[in-house]
Amino acid sequence: MALQWNDSLETGVAEIDHQHMEFIARINRIFDACRTGKSAQELRALLVFLEEYVVVHFGAEERHMKATAYPHYQEHKAQHDGFVHALAELKHQAATAGPGLSTQLSANRLLSEWLINHTGKFDRALGRHLCARAAPPSAPTAG
Ligand SMILES: [Fe+2]
Known part of the structure; x- marks a missing residue:
């Protein structure tokens, strides 16, 4: 089943949200490759494609975190590192x-859970932090 972007994934930071949409598109290509029985070579190419994108995307989030002294940086970064490791294991399995079927189930579990548990929680928390930092100061009160 294809993953779809929805409001529960929205961080409110355009750059990050657009990257998440691209991330979902790449995940869906992997699911599709498993479902339609594409060759191992094609699946590997898609996983490499996702792996490369993850480096770019995590790098962008981590830059935002550092630039704004995000207090949960270490925890968030550890999740990114764990995902990179899990993705390498999935590539090995593929x-x-x-x-x-076994690769399909592993891919589904890893990538779907990541979206729900990381994007839907950790990235949204980061988004709230970044949006609060970007908000204009409240209007001065009279007097
Ligand atoms: Fe993240």
Whole structure:
């Protein structure tokens, strides 16, 4: 089943939201490759494609966190590092087991859970922090 962007994933930061949409598009290509029985080579290419994108995307989030002294940086960064590791394991599984049911289930679990648990919670919390930092100061009171 294809993943879809929805309001529960929105951070309110345009750059991050656009990257998440691209991330979902790439995940859906991987699901599609598993579902339609694409070759192991094609699946590997899609996983590499996702892996490269993750570096760019996590890098952008981490820059925002550092630039604004985000208090939960370490925890958030540890999640990113864990995902990079899990993605490497998925790539290994895809290379050894091929794009069959077991790889499909692993991909589905890893990528769907990431969206719900990381994007939907950690990235949204980051978005609230960044939006609060970007908000204009409240209007001065008279007198
Ligand atoms: Fe994140």
